[in-house]
Amino acid sequence: MAEPTTVPVALSTASVYPESTATAFEIAARLGYDGVEVMVWTDPVSQDIDALRRLSDYHGIPVLAVHAPCLLITQRVWSTDPWTKLRRARAAAEKLGASTVVVHPPFRWQRQYARDFVAGVWRMADETDVRFAVENMYPWRYRDREMLAYAPAWDVSQDDYRHFTIDLSHTSTARTDALEMIGRMGDRLGHVHLADGRGSAKDEHLVPGRGDQPCAELLEHLTVSGFTGHVVIEVNTRRAMSGAEREADLAEALAFTRKHLAAAVRLPRR
Numbered sequence: 001m002a003e004p005t006t007v008p009v010a011l012s013t014a015s016v017y018p019e020s021t022a023t024a025f026e027i028a029a030r031l032g033y034d035g036v037e038v039m040v041w042t043d044p045v046s047q048d049i050d051a052l053r054r055l056s057d058y059h060g061i062p063v064l065a066v067h068a069p070c071l072l073i074t075q076r077v078w079s080t081d082p083w084t085k086l087r088r089a090r091a092a093a094e095k096l097g098a099s100t101v102v103v104h105p106p107f108r109w110q111r112q113y114a115r116d117f118v119a120g121v122w123r124m125a126d127e128t129d130v131r132f133a134v135e136n137m138y139p140w141r142y143r144d145r146e147m148l149a150y151a152p153a154w155d156v157s158q159d160d161y162r163h164f165t166i167d168l169s170h171t172s173t174a175r176t177d178a179l180e181m182i183g184r185m186g187d188r189l190g191h192v193h194l195a196d197g198r199g200s201a202k203d204e205h206l207v208p209g210r211g212d213q214p215c216a217e218l219l220e221h222l223t224v225s226g227f228t229g230h231v232v233i234e235v236n237t238r239r240a241m242s243g244a245e246r247e248a249d250l251a252e253a254l255a256f257t258r259k260h261l262a263a264a265v266r267l268p269r270r
């Protein structure tokens with residue numbers, strides 16, 4: 001068994017939406033997170049490396065990861081060309097000292113990008129020390145219909161990537177076994193988006209412990225498996241009625257995560 005490790009816990013800037021990227025740094029510092037993952041989206045600050053560096057320096061909160069702009073609402077952020085987006089995400093990570101770029105698999109209608117995606121991500125990973133961690137997604141569902149929106153596959157563990165991100169809200173939406181997926185990823189699991197879900201067709205991103213995903217089991221596994229990446233809290237706080245309620249949710253998520261990361265350290269050695 002690998003020696004237990006101390007795993008950094010970061011806050012995704014997406015977790016404070018509709019508040020700003022700057023607010024995420026402030027909350028992360030106040031609550032005692034180890035860093036942030038910057039979701040690059042329509043907030044101009046999230047796209048500005050110099051502004052992000054100033055926020056990091058001011059709050060004493062490192063940028064541990066950069067999430068490339070892969071969402072439908074970010075199709076024009078940092079170019080309409082998906083490879084340009086990844087190159088800019090890599091440059092941002094290198095300049096900010098982040099170790100990981102998170103990227104989604106292509107949409108199926110991005111045919112040329114999808115055809116070269118696996119090989120292209122390998123080429124980019126060979127050019128840098130930054131990890132390109134490809135994230136699991138899910139089928140899109142409406143009533144009794146299902147659409148496979150991602151290519152080569154929403155279950156990225158079916159393909160050959162150097163590093164993976166697992167998102168437990170996405171495993172919930174996909175109605176797949178998260179622990180089995182982690183087993184397929186093996187030591188290529190490089191990054192975790194921690195959230196919860198109840199199997200809804202909507203991507204819920206609940207606070208860990210409020211759904212039915214194996215969040216605690218995953219965290220305990222990371223501690224004893226020699227995991228060298230980050231755990232990122234990526235939850236939905238849009239329904240929070242106040243800033244205090246939002247912070248309470250993010251504090252609860254941090255406490256849950258650290259509790260279960262530490263639980264494995266306290267287990268008796270065999």
